[in-house]
Amino acid sequence: MEQNINTAVLQAAYAAWTGCAGMRGKRLRNKRFTYGDQWGDVTFDHQGRAVTDGERYGAASGSLPLTNNLIRQLVKTIVGRYRSQVADTTKRDKAMEAIARSNELDELDSRALEEFLIGGCCIQRVDRDATGRVTVDNVNPNRFFVNAMTDPRGRDCEIVGQLHDLSIASLLQRVACGSRRKAQWVRRLYTDGAAERVASLATGIGADTQSATAFWHPASPGKCRAIEVWTLESREVTVCHNRRTAQLTVETPSQARSHRGDPDVKTRWDIATYWHCRWFTPMGDLLAEWDSPYGHGGHPFAMKFYPLTDGEVHSFVEGVIDQQKHINRMITMLDQIMASCAKGVLLYPETALPDGFTWSDVRRVWSTTGGILPYSPQLSDARPEQISANATNVGAYEMVQLQMRLLEEVSGVSGALQGKNMVSGNSASLYQAQADNANVAMADIYDTFGAFCRSRDSLAIRSLSQPTLEGKD
Numbered sequence: 295m296e297q298n299i300n301t302a303v304l305q306a307a308y309a310a311w312t313g314c315a316g317m318r319g320k321r322l323r324n325k326r327f328t329y330g331d332q333w334g335d336v337t338f339d340h341q342g343r344a345v346t347d348g349e350r351y352g353a354a355s356g357s358l359p360l361t362n363n364l365i366r367q368l369v370k371t372i373v374g375r376y377r378s379q380v381a382d383t384t385k386r387d388k389a390m391e392a393i394a395r396s397n398e399l400d401e402l403d404s405r406a407l408e409e410f411l412i413g414g415c416c417i418q419r420v421d422r423d424a425t426g427r428v429t430v431d432n433v434n435p436n437r438f439f440v441n442a443m444t445d446p447r448g449r450d451c452e453i454v455g456q457l458h459d460l461s462i463a464s465l466l467q468r469v470a471c472g473s474r475r476k477a478q479w480v481r482r483l484y485t486d487g488a489a490e491r492v493a494s495l496a497t498g499i500g501a502d503t504q505s506a507t508a509f510w511h512p513a514s515p516g517k518c519r520a521i522e523v524w525t526l527e528s529r530e531v532t533v534c535h536n537r538r539t540a541q542l543t544v545e546t547p548s549q550a551r552s553h554r555g556d557p558d559v560k561t562r563w564d565i566a567t568y569w570h571c572r573w574f575t576p577m578g579d580l581l582a583e584w585d586s587p588y589g590h591g592g593h594p595f596a597m598k599f600y601p602l603t604d605g606e607v608h609s610f611v612e613g614v615i616d617q618q619k620h621i622n623r624m625i626t627m628l629d630q631i632m633a634s635c636a637k638g639v640l641l642y643p644e645t646a647l648p649d650g651f652t653w654s655d656v657r658r659v660w661s662t663t664g665g666i667l668p669y670s671p672q673l674s675d676a677r678p679e680q681i682s683a684n685a686t687n688v689g690a691y692e693m694v695q696l697q698m699r700l701l702e703e704v705s706g707v708s709g710a711l712q713g714k715n716m717v718s719g720n721s722a723s724l725y726q727a728q729a730d731n732a733n734v735a736m737a738d739i740y741d742t743f744g745a746f747c748r749s750r751d752s753l754a755i756r757s758l759s760q761p762t763l764e765g766k767d
Contacts, residue, residue, distance in 0.1 A: 300572065300574070300578070300580050301498075301499065301578060303453075303523055303525055303572060303574075304495075304499070304521070304523070304574050304578060305499040305500075306441075306453055306523075306525070307439065307453065307455055307521060307523045307574075308499065308501050308509060310439040310440055310441045310453050310454075310455070311439040311509050312509075313439075313441070313442055314435075314438075314439050314440065317413070317414070317415065317435070317607050318435060318436060320413070320414075320607070320609070320612060321412065321413035321414070321415075321435055321609070323335075323615075324412045324413060324609055324611040324612055324615070325412050325413070327365055327611060327615050327618060328365050328366055328369055328412050328611055329366065330361055330363050330366065332347075332361050332363065332618060332619065332622055333346060333347045333348030333351070333352070333359050333361070333622070334346055334347070334348065335347050335619075337350055347359070347619070351623060351626055352626070357626075357629070357630060357633065359622065359626045360622065360625050360626045360629055361622055362621055362622060362625050363618075364614075364618060364621065364698070364701055365611055365614060365615070365618050368610075368614065368701075368705050368707045369408060369411050369412070369610075369611070371707050372407070372411060372610075372707065372736065372739065373404055373407055373408050373411075375733075375736075376403075376404065376407055376740065376743075377400070377404055379740070380400060380403070386751070389755060389758070390751055390754065390755060393428050393430070393754050393755075396427065396428075397428075397429060397430040397431075399430060402418070402430060402431075402432055403747060405432060406418060406432055406743075406746075407743055409432070409435070410598070410600065410609075410610075410739075410743055410746075411609060411610040411611055411739070412609060412610075412611050413435055413607075413609055414599060414600045414607040414608055414609030414610075414612070415435055415597065415598065415599045415600070415607060415609075416432075416597070416598050416743065416746055417432070417433040417435060417438050417595060417596070417597045418430055418431065418432055418433060418595070418596045418597075418750050419431045419432075419433050419456070419594050419595055419596075420594050420595075420596055420750060420753040420754050420757055421594045421757075422587075422588075422757060428754050428757055428758060430750070430754065433456060433595065436508070437456055437457040437458075438454075438455075438456055438457075438595075438597075439454070439455055439456075439457075440453065440454045440455075440597070441453045441454070442605050443599070443602065443605060444602065444604065444605045445602075446599075446601070446602045448597060448598075448599075451526070451593075452525065452526045453523065453524065453525050453526070454523075454524050454593050454595055454597075455521065455522050455523040455524055456522045456595075457508075457509065457519065457520075457521060457522075458519070458520040458521075458522060459512040459513055459514055459517040459518070459519055460517060460518055460520060461516070461517060461518070462480075462481065462484065462518055465480065465518050465520055465581075466480060466481075468520075468573070468582070469520075469573055469581040469582040471582070480581060483575050483577060483579050484518050484575070488575075488576075488577060491577035491578070492510050492511070492576045492577055495576070495577055495578040496510060509521075509576075510576045511576065518575075519575075519576045520573055520574070520575065520581065521573070521574040521575075521576065522571065522572075522573055523571070523572050523573075523574065524569055524570070524571050524586075524593040524594075524595075525569070525570055525572070526567055526568075526569055527567065527568060527569075527570050528565050528566065528567045528568070529546075529565070529566060529568065530546075530547055530563065530564075530565060530566075531544050531545065531546060531547070531563075531564050531565070531566040532544075532545050532546070532547055532549075532550035532561050532562070532563060532564070533561065533562045533563075533564050534550055534553055534559055534560070534561050535559065535560045535561075535562075536558060536559050537558050537559070537560065538558040544564075544566060568585055568586065568591065569585070569586040569591065569592050569593050570583065570584075570585055570586070571583060571584055571585075571586065571593075588753075588756065588757045589756045589757055589758065589759030590752075590753060590756035590757065590759075592753075594753070594757075596746065596749050596750035596753050597746075598742065598743070598745065598746035598749070600739075600742055601742075610705070610739060613704055613705070614701055614704050614705045617697050617700050617701040617704060618701070620693075620697045621694060621697045621698065621701070624690050624693050624694045624697065625694065627690055628690050628691070628694070631690070635683050637682055637683075638680060638681075638682050639680065639681045639682070640656075640660055640678060640679070640680050640681075641678065641679045641680070641681060642656060642669070642678045643669075643676035643677070643678070645670075645671070645676065646669040646670055646671050646676055646677060646678065647669070647670065648668045648669060648670045649670070651668070706732070706735030706736050707732070707735075707736070708731075708732040708735070
């Protein structure tokens with residue numbers, strides 16, 4: 295029975311992982327565009343073949359496509375503005391200030407905001423180390439999974455987890471619990487036919503071992519993959535009211551037996567929910583399990599997804615990719631137009647070449663300042679002529695300017711927010727008003743991320759307290 299429960303939990307974890315595949319895919323595309331790889335989208339040419347944008351717009355014309363990365367500057371501007379605001383306005387109590395200082399939260403939050411802008415999600419793990427100190431770490435979305443949610447506050451979360459790639463020593467420290475026998479058992483699990491057992495388990499639960507290898511296998515050789523799964527579960531509890539001491543406690547049935555026969559204690563049966571953690575091998579073995587040890591009684595993950603309309607995630611970067619692609623195409627087109635125009639081409643009639651002159655002599659004299667280039671019009675009046683043509687104006691320059699203005703309008707990161715448009719006749723109050731209006735456009739991003747930070751701080755403070763007895767056995 296217990297084995298069936300563990301298999302069902304691991305199967306639910308895999309289903310949650312595959313459910314996040316769309317979010318991970320969009321995040322990787324957004325990350326490519328943010329850091330300069332902007333010609334990798336797959337499209338189709340006139341023959342119906344699948345090619346990348348770079349192959350379609352660059353290789354077809356015999357030139358390299360150009361990238362003018364404006365998305366990166368937008369992201370840096372927002373993160374930089376956030377850093378300046380945090381330095382001016384952040385106020386924490388003493389307990390949270392100590393946690394922030396020991397974990398360098400200002401740096402972690404800046405990187406989490408960058409992740410939030412790129413992928414539309416930010417995830418941090420709030421835990422306690424062996425000494426009881428609260429630790430905060432950013433979690434890579436590629437290693438994270440959660441069930442489909444529609445509540446922006448995340449209150450409909452029922453399963454959440456993280457994939458770990460650990461050395462065997464680190465894994466044993468986490469799950470062996472000081473037992474030499476268990477440590478030896480864990481070592482054997484990862485050596486005795488592990489690959490065959492992974493394939494057998496994945497097939498048994500209907501998983502695709504080809505396209506979902508990232509769930510079952512470690513990314514780095516020599517590491518051990520462990521799957522951490524937190525599930526929201528329920529169990530029977532007894533609500534006890536001690537009329538003598540006026541105390542109300544929630545206890546497990548085994549704990550409540552001690553009150554049997556006590557006339558001053560009134561009991562009532564009830565159902566309580568609790569968070570339970572399990573660590574699995576990718577072969578399906580249960581390495582360890584425990585109820586939530588934190589004072590808040592929940593899982594250790596603080597997370598925020600944006601905007602979570604109908605459960606969908608759409609990041610800031612996703613909204614400006616089309617403008618970025620159009621700008622790159624226009625710049626590449628302008629480069630090709632200028633490259634194909636005649637610039638300083640010399641038309642030299644063959645009949646006008648003087649005796650004793652070679653074409654190399656003509657090229658040398660033509661490129662020399664103050665040089666004299668003789669010609670002999672023996673058969674006609676033709677003479678050497680230099681051609682220099684300007685690029686044809688097809689409106690590409692205006693289109694680039696239009697797309698750059700649209701990029702500011704769509705993103706909300708205007709020139710005032712970036713420190714531009716400072717005209718020497720305008721007053722400082724006018725420019726400050728423009729900057730404040732630009733901040734209004736970004737208020738949703740900042741306030742949503744601020745809500746995430748407050749939720750994380752609450753987890754950190756409540757992690758210091760002792761867990762309740764609710765749902766304990």
